[in-house]
Every structure is written in C-alpha cells, then in structure tokens.
Amino acid sequence: MQTSADTATTRLPIGSDADLAWVRQKVRQTATDSGFSLVQQTKLITAASELARNTLIHGGGGQLDMTVLHGGLRLTFTDSGPGIRDIEQAMTDGFTTGNGLGMGLSGAKRLVQDFSIESQPGQGTTVTVTALATPMPHPRPEHG
Amino acid sequence: MTSREQDHTPRVPVLMLGQTLLVTLQGELQDAVAGQLQDDIVSRIAAGPVTGVVIDITGVDIVDSYLGRVLAEIASSARLMAARTVLAGMRPAVAITLAELGLTLPGLRTALDVGRALALLSHSPPTGSPPHPGRAHHADLC
Numbered sequence: 177m178q179t180s181a182d183t184a185t186t187r188l189p190i191g192s193d194a195d196l197a198w199v200r201q202k203v204r205q206t207a208t209d210s211g212f213s214l215v216q217q218t219k220l221i222t223a224a225s226e227l228a229r230n231t232l233i234h235g236g237g238g239q240l241d242m243t244v245l246h247g248g249l250r251l252t253f254t255d256s257g258p259g260i261r262d263i264e265q266a267m268t269d270g271f272t273t274g275n276g277l278g279m280g281l282s283g284a285k286r287l288v289q290d291f292s293i294e295s296q297p298g299q300g301t302t303v304t305v306t307a308l309a310t311p312m313p314h315p316r317p318e319h320g
Numbered sequence: 321m322t323s324r325e326q327d328h329t330p331r332v333p334v335l336m337l338g339q340t341l342l343v344t345l346q347g348e349l350q351d352a353v354a355g356q357l358q359d360d361i362v363s364r365i366a367a368g369p370v371t372g373v374v375i376d377i378t379g380v381d382i383v384d385s386y387l388g389r390v391l392a393e394i395a396s397s398a399r400l401m402a403a404r405t406v407l408a409g410m411r412p413a414v415a416i417t418l419a420e421l422g423l424t425l426p427g428l429r430t431a432l433d434v435g436r437a438l439a440l441l442s443h444s445p446p447t448g449s450p451p452h453p454g455r456a457h458h459a460d461l462c
Contacts, residue, residue: 193350193351193352194350196350196351197348197350200348200382201348204381214413215412215413215416215417217413218381218382218411218413218414218416218417219416219417219420221381221382222382222383222384222417222421225382225384225386226384226385226421229351229384229386269422280385282422283385283420283421283422283423284421286420286421286422287417287420287421
C-alpha cells in the first residue's frame with residue numbers, strides 16, 4: 177500500500193451563519209474536484225450542512241477538518257461545547273433539543289458511508305463522516 | 321467584498337402575479353435570509369388579496385432540514401392565512417437526498433415547474449369553500 181502523499185486537510189472555522197454557507201461551498205467544490213456524482217455531492221453537502229449547524233448551535237461553534245481521500249472525502253466536525261449526554265437518544269429520528277426537526281444527526285448518518293460520533297458531557301463533540309465518490313462499486317454486467 | 325456583513329440581511333424578492341405570490345430562491349440561502357422570507361410572505365398575504373404562494377427552488381442545489389422546516393412552516397402559516405403554497409422545481413438530486421434524510425415534507429404541495437404550480441393553484445378550489453353542488457358544471461363531474 178502506498179503512503180497517501182497526495183491527501184490534504186483543510187480546516188474551516190464554524191462560528192456563524194455565514195460560515196455554514198462557506199462550509200457548504202467548500203465541501204461542494206472539493207467533492208466536485210474529487211469526482212463525486214451530482215447525487216453523491218448533494219448528499220454529502222446536505223450532511224455537512226446538518227453537522228456544521230449542530231456544531232454551531234449545540235456546540236457553540238467549532239471547526240471542520242476536511243480530508244481528501246483516495247476516492248472520497250472525510251469530514252470531521254469538532255466543538256468544545258457541552259457535549260451529548262445520551263448519544264443514542266441524540267441519534268434518534270425526531271429527537272431535538274434545538275428548533276430543528278430532529279433529523280440532523282440521524283439524517284446525516286444515512287447520507288454518508290461511514291459515521292462516528294464521540295462525545296462526553298462537558299468535553300465537546302466530534303463527528304466524523306466519510307463519503308465515497310462512488311459508494312457501491314458493483315460490477316456491471318457486460319453486454320457483448 | 322466580504323459575505324460576513326451582519327448589518328442588513330439580504331432579502332429574497334417576493335413578486336405578485338395576480339393573487340399569487342411568486343418567490344424564487346437561488347443558490348446559497350443563509351439561515352437568517354430563509355427566516356426573514358417567512359415573515360415577508362406572511363406579511364404580504366395579510367396585506368393583499370393573496371390566495372396562493374409559489375416557491376420556485378429550481379436554482380437551489382441543497383435543501384437541508386433547516387430550509388425544509390422553513391418551507392414547511394411557510395406553507396403552514398400561509399394555509400392559516402387562507403393561501404395555498406406550491407413548491408416548484410425541486411431538483412432530482414435534492415429530492416433523493418431529502419427522501420434519504422427522512423424529510424419528505426408531507427403537507428407541502430409540489431409541482432415540477434412554476435407553470436404547473438400556477439396551473440395547480442388556478443384549478444383547485446379555494447380553501448374552505450367547497451363547490452356548491454347546484455352550480456357544478458357537468459364537465460367537472462367525473
């Protein structure tokens with residue numbers, strides 16, 4: 177296996193409404209450059225928007241680290257807010273402590289290929305998601 | 321130029337076509353702009369004879385749960401003000417993403433484009449006044 181010399185990580189601050197728009201733009205641009213299809217791009221940007229908003233609203237702000245992988249992207253959202261007491265409950269559809277629809281975490285998880293969350297009360301929250309440009313590389317049946 | 325000026329929130333234009341409000345959303349929509357739009361639409365409904373609202377999202381490439389909630393609330397508040405809302409022109413990738421996100425926006429009427437949305441509003445009966453049976457044309461009876 178080769179060392180990934182061509183991977184790069186970009187850090188974006190998440191501290192305001194305008195930063196959310198900036199995160200969406202940067203994720204879109206990077207996903208396009210990484211060969212994501214339109215649907216895969218749309219899913220990833222939507223997931224990023226949900227998670228960045230959580231970082232801003234529930235975590236009191238934080239940052240996004242965006243890493244280009246071979247064939248995909250990894251996004252890590254970190255805040256040093258109050259943390260999540262009950263992760264299982266926070267991951268339930270419809271559960272909300274804010275003014276959203278409670279689809280942020282659970283919905284974002286469905287839009288990406290890999291999702292992990294680490295949080296301790298009082299120690300902030302880190303959510304890491306990975307999306308692949310071509311999620312299910314099934315071999316296509318050949319004709320002729 | 322910076323996009324981080326907080327002083328005046330840019331507004332989405334709300335156009336009046338007969339008794340229908342037409343709102344065209346484009347590109348990146350900040351949360352504050354979406355929230356302001358709801359206020360603007362409800363004020364316009366209260367101010368004039370408005371029976372329908374068409375929100376054109378042809379130019380919107382992302383609808384997340386926040387924007388989805390704003391759209392659903394615009395439709396609910398418009399309905400309480402006796403106006404019907406049609407969401408027009410959702411992109412296929414956005415529809416696929418919203419379905420997977422679990423945000424199917426029940427209660428929001430949709431149309432493929434603005435023309436069909438306007439036709440939908442002009443053909444369906446006004447809210448709260450079912451057609452009088454004695455006055456129905458037989459072309460309507462099916």
